[in-house]
Amino acid sequence: MASQIEKLHFILIPFMSQSHILPLMDFAKVLAQRHLTVTIITTPLNAISVKSIIDQAQKTHLKIGLDTVPFPSQEAGLPQGCESMETLPSHDMAKEFFVGCKMLQEPIQKLLADMQPRPSCIISTNSLPWTGKVASNLGIPRYAFQTIACFSLLMSHNVGRMTLVQTAISDTEPFVVQGMPDKIVLTKSQIPQIVTRTGEEDRKGIIDQMIEAERLTRGMLVNSFEEMEPKYVEAFKNMGKKIWCIGPVSLCNKEMSEKLERGGNKDSIDQSLCLKWLDSMESNSVIYACFGSMGIIPSSQIIETGLGLEASNRPFIWIIRKRDLSAKVEKWLEDENFEERVKGRGLIIRGWAPQVLILSHPSVGGFITHCGWNSTLEAVCAGVPMITWPMFSEQFYNEKLVVNVLKIGVRVGVEVAMKTEEGDKVYVRREQVKEVIEQLMDEEEKGERIKRAKELSEMATKATEEGGSSFLNITMLIQDVIEQITGQ
Numbered sequence: 328m329a330s331q332i333e334k335l336h337f338i339l340i341p342f343m344s345q346s347h348i349l350p351l352m353d354f355a356k357v358l359a360q361r362h363l364t365v366t367i368i369t370t371p372l373n374a375i376s377v378k379s380i381i382d383q384a385q386k387t388h389l390k391i392g393l394d395t396v397p398f399p400s401q402e403a404g405l406p407q408g409c410e411s412m413e414t415l416p417s418h419d420m421a422k423e424f425f426v427g428c429k430m431l432q433e434p435i436q437k438l439l440a441d442m443q444p445r446p447s448c449i450i451s452t453n454s455l456p457w458t459g460k461v462a463s464n465l466g467i468p469r470y471a472f473q474t475i476a477c478f479s480l481l482m483s484h485n486v487g488r489m490t491l492v493q494t495a496i497s498d499t500e501p502f503v504v505q506g507m508p509d510k511i512v513l514t515k516s517q518i519p520q521i522v523t524r525t526g527e528e529d530r531k532g533i534i535d536q537m538i539e540a541e542r543l544t545r546g547m548l549v550n551s552f553e554e555m556e557p558k559y560v561e562a563f564k565n566m567g568k569k570i571w572c573i574g575p576v577s578l579c580n581k582e583m584s585e586k587l588e589r590g591g592n593k594d595s596i597d598q599s600l601c602l603k604w605l606d607s608m609e610s611n612s613v614i615y616a617c618f619g620s621m622g623i624i625p626s627s628q629i630i631e632t633g634l635g636l637e638a639s640n641r642p643f644i645w646i647i648r649k650r651d652l653s654a655k656v657e658k659w660l661e662d663e664n665f666e667e668r669v670k671g672r673g674l675i676i677r678g679w680a681p682q683v684l685i686l687s688h689p690s691v692g693g694f695i696t697h698c699g700w701n702s703t704l705e706a707v708c709a710g711v712p713m714i715t716w717p718m719f720s721e722q723f724y725n726e727k728l729v730v731n732v733l734k735i736g737v738r739v740g741v742e743v744a745m746k747t748e749e750g751d752k753v754y755v756r757r758e759q760v761k762e763v764i765e766q767l768m769d770e771e772e773k774g775e776r777i778k779r780a781k782e783l784s785e786m787a788t789k790a791t792e793e794g795g796s797s798f799l800n801i802t803m804l805i806q807d808v809i810e811q812i813t814g815q
């Protein structure tokens with residue numbers, strides 16, 4: 328197999344959002360560490376954000392390349408320079424963004440057809456179903472990289488099948504999700520809007536597209552590990568699906584420099600200052616609050632969150648993304664002299680933080696998270712208990728996994744998904760933030776939760792080490808590609 332591996336060339340195509348690009352960059356490193364040649368395909372502006380990770384990988388002789396195709400922003404009806412979900416002026420433009428992505432099909436196919444060494448397979452994230460067609464036209468297999476856990480995949484499958492989401496059941500009436508190995512109770516307002524708001528006609532269209540994409544997909548690669556959710560992996564395999572859990576991929580970032588580089592934008596904070604600050608805190612004492620890359624948080628909610636963190640009287644690191652730094656938030660920070668008020672125990676990072684680095688620091692004792700899958704899994708890897716604050720999409724499913732199944736988190740208590748059209752609204756009050764921090768850090772209950780979190784963290788590391796479940800699943804994936812292209 329070793330000589331065959333040397334000849335393989337894996338093509339990785341992430342959907343253009345940080346929650347897809349970052350794990351696929353990690354997976355590129357994992358594959359290159361197994362002596363494969365890997366090429367990432369993205370658009371010029373997204374290439375800039377990953378270039379330094381690739382440069383660093385190349386310095387360690389990993390064979391990772393980068394190729395670009397221009398993004399047709401204007402043809403798709405988007406502002407110029409808008410090449411990622413994070414740069415969309417509003418979530419209402421997601422449809423145009425998907426149209427733009429679909430337009431990449433032809434140029435990518437052309438690029439791959441002329442590429443040397445010849446591509447052996449395409450691995451693309453789940454939001455790019457048309458890459459299945461590109462692969463089939465080139466006569467190579469396509470694998471779908473799932474950026475959610477088997478638990479949430481199964482939830483999506485089962486909730487989608489339940490006709491009640493289309494019927495008159497009220498938004499707040501709890502119901503049990505049928506077909507889940509554990510009892511999971513949900514309400515309609517926690518279901519991703521794509522399921523509840525889509526009309527019958529569009530729904531059929533989406534389902535048809537999904538069936539077609541599945542037909543052209545050889546298997547699913549899930550950024551998760553079997554030991555964390557064995558019943559859910561099993562349930563999926565029993566449905567006859569070819570899936571391999573290959574994560575957590577972020578664990579490939581072992582060195583401090585890699586963790587810093589993955590954090591990307593170094594302009595947001597002097598990283599040595601951030602580390603010095605963390606070093607100065609007691610172990611397990613700091614609350615880290617960060618809400619991912621996608622959501623747009625109302626200004627009043629940002630302010631309320633800050634007041635809750637302040638009221639907790641605990642040390643904290645609070646990330647306020649650039650897009651959330653509205654004039655109102657800036658004015659509040661300044662008028663209230665907030666940073667001065669929390670000086671010494673509160674660190675505010677405006678923009679982008681080196682999250683994997685922060686989470687793995689021993690002084691971090693809790694993570695207030697929006698339950699994006701990457702963030703959730705990164706907390707599992709670091710053995711950090713969570714305060715779950717889902718905002719939309721499958722984040723409510725991830726909350727169920729963290730709180731009800733893994734039992735390593737407590738809910739902040741949101742019942743409904745955040746909707747941008749609702750304007751400047753407070754979903755979680757400062758008292759709730761304060762109370763839930765107290766609950767998470769409560770000495771009596773804390774011990775058990777930390778113990779479980781640390782056990783899961785050890786399992787995650789073992790899964791990715793030589794001989795571990797995810798390591799072996801990657802071996803099976805490589806074997807599968809060899810079989811597919813050589814017909815063996």
Ligand code: UDP
Nearest residue numbers: 346590619620621679680682699700701702
């Ligand atoms: N992230 C980061 N720094 C930040 C915010 C996010 O490095 O300040 C990374 C985080 O580590 C994770 C990804 O961005 O890998 C966010 O993905 P997730 O699925 O958690 O949330 P989403 O982007 O979908 O909101």
